[in-house]
Amino acid sequence: METFFTFLQRRVDDCSSLLCVGLDPHVSDLQAPSAAAALEFCLRLVRQTAPYAAAFKPNAAFFEVFGAEGWQALSQVAQAIREESARLGSKIPLLLDAKRGDISSTAQAYAQAAFSGLGADAITLSPYLGQDSIQPFLNNAEKGVFLLCKTSNPGAGDLQDLLVKEEGSEKTEPLYLRVARLAQAWNTQGNLGLVVGATQPQALREIRAAAPDLWFLSPGVGAQGGDLAAALQAGLRPNGQGMLIPVSRAISRAENPALAAAALRDEINAFRP
């Protein structure tokens, strides 16, 4: 048995890429507001970008918006990723971006829906309900979790930047750093990572220090090369591993998504030690 991050590492090595291709069939990017158009949008991206994708990351919201048909489309996208993997002879991880967070038997049902139902290899989760809300997703070490830690949206600071007291001390640290330390402690099976926005290199650096072993999923780069360099420098492990860079629109809106993905992969690799 191989843990999720061992599997991810193998794929990263196979394709020499830290690029995670986001599958976000936002209705404004579709030919028509339908599950069929969402599926078409994703299948095109999967087929064109698979050789350069360390992982694919469909966002559940853009499928749920089409109800049962959307869920069916998501399942077909997962199938297409498995088919491309077989064609390439290298399995590509499917990260379900779902940001779920619930307790006990409910968490168990969400884990089953993602891992058994859709065949996802990893999922994004919220930390607000604590360890027992995460544990049902971690029980199978072959499946992975990326826990929200420090996001890049305007309201991220409302909770994440709050200063919390360190236990048994008068010192304080931001909540996101506490989450990183908790995740480092909860990662007893090698299948827990963090979502850390690529837009704040200083936070990335602090979180890397607090969680030296964890993989980061670091959104927010897009087409801005400057940010990319700073983010990779701050977040990569010394061995040039440990970060996945998800990109959606800069690939899906490109005239040639395959070329855009290849260029992004190369751009990222240029900053790896």
Add this chain to the structure above:
Amino acid sequence: METFFTFLQRRVDDCSSLLCVGLDPHVSDLQAPSAAAALEFCLRLVRQTAPYAAAFKPNAAFFEVFGAEGWQALSQVAQAIREESARLGSKIPLLLDAKRGDISSTAQAYAQAAFSGLGADAITLSPYLGQDSIQPFLNNAEKGVFLLCKTSNPGAGDLQDLLVKEEGSEKTEPLYLRVARLAQAWNTQGNLGLVVGATQPQALREIRAAAPDLWFLSPGVGAQGGDLAAALQAGLRPNGQGMLIPVSRAISRAENPALAAAALRDEINAFRP
């Protein structure tokens, strides 16, 4: 136009009830592990308990676990709630227990999936990503949000009990209290409430003081009458309003769910001033 909580208040008055009937078709409670059995389970509950339900609360996880068919079943449950409402001549709110939490256009898509797609009247959300992750759900005042604040699971304290520094002061308060204050401030349109577990009367009391106007969704009561009294005493507004008590298994596993719901409604009402 009527805000979500005005609508809820009307229904609470119509049926003299603060009972929220949870629709949790957990696979272990079903005749068979199928979406059809989940639907059957929920339809029976809706038909039997509608006269006593201030609201219905289906939990998305137990439908997602059946994939596209589960989503279809959830949609049919929503339809059944609308039909029972018409039959009773009093619209019963549908709270989708989904605990979503994502940003910008993704939050928008989740809001559309819940409110337009399923016709839900309110949704549960996580606060970890901050105000801009909540706002897309609040824009339409007819739709409501219950924001996770203080939950009743063992790991709730991992984040929620952390002491955060108050701005411009050396004083600290638990994170859950900060979330309550933020929610009170974000509730500019009368459609934001809080999820506060019924198992901790002291926290309920503090949160009621911090957010005197907000409605609470307070799970964790089940069949224990003692907890119920303490919870209602701590969380109700002085006018005997402002709390919904969700109950799932104590109703669904009862020999006669209608009688169980009626008894719970009466038990709750006995503690209202």
